Amino acid sequence: MSMVDVMPLDGIPPGQMVRVEVGGQPVCVANVNGTLHAVHDTCTHAMASLSAGWLDPDTGRIECPRHGAAFRLEDGAALTPPATAAVPVFPVEVQDGRVLIGAVPSTPHPFDTE
Numbered sequence: 001m002s003m004v005d006v007m008p009l010d011g012i013p014p015g016q017m018v019r020v021e022v023g024g025q026p027v028c029v030a031n032v033n034g035t036l037h038a039v040h041d042t043c044t045h046a047m048a049s050l051s052a053g054w055l056d057p058d059t060g061r062i063e064c065p066r067h068g069a070a071f072r073l074e075d076g077a078a079l080t081p082p083a084t085a086a087v088p089v090f091p092v093e094v095q096d097g098r099v100l101i102g103a104v105p106s107t108p109h110p111f112d113t114e
């Protein structure tokens, strides 16, 4: 699988989210107590940028800044309305102090298949 080097690990401290581009797709990278997750940055409700929202490190959830839908970072599941579709998840690795993101998400973004 093709992995893309997106940033140094120290560019994303615990409790933070950063938006990056991978293969032309916006990706939200989140640091949950030292574990990195990567999901598509576009909310499946109305296209807000999820990395501009809020991360709860205790639950591993992110909250959309526009209407408040919550998503589970581990698998992208939509947990609360108004979003109903999951956000795609991207593979993420740390190698030699660098963050690498897989170019192919778990599923296409729902807006890409409409």
Ligand code: FES
Pocket: 043, 044, 045, 046, 047, 048, 064, 065, 066, 067, 068, 069, 081, 082, 083
């Ligand atoms: S745009 Fe994200 S909940 Fe509406």
